[in-house]
Amino acid sequence: QVQLVESGGGVVQSGGSLTLFCENSGRTFGNYDMGWFRQTPGKEREFVAAITWSRDYRNYADSVKGRFTISRGNARRPALLQMNSLKPEDTAVYSCAAGRNSASMYADDYAHWGQGTQVTVSL
Secondary structure, eight states: OOOEEEEOOEEEETTOOEEEEEEEOSSOOOSOEEEEEEEOTTSOOEEEEEEOTTSSOEEEOTTTTTTEEEEOOOSSSOEEEEEOSOOGGGOEEEEEEEESSSSOSOGGGOOEEOOOEEEEEEO
8 A cells, every 4th residue: 555645845935945745654555656746726737856776767847857866765754855055936736656657757548646735935
């Protein structure tokens, strides 16, 4: 059973950094690929980054390349997202997701989702 919970969100000034954590509060965790998505009110969910369970492939949205880094932890904390040089347009609710999909950028390829954590970047 996979139950994902995000943490690490908050308010940061433009140019600042935050690290988001995705934890599994369920009993087990298989060989899932992990992804991060974000969403703002009135907009569709947007792909941010993904990583395969073997760590051999990372996939990033063009808007975050060079600024964000996705990494894997262990079964209890399967994914992290290091966000640097944050911009106001990065403000959103960030959610982590797990699936078996080769680090897909498509939300439908993920079976398990967290509730999300708010990131707000001020000017």
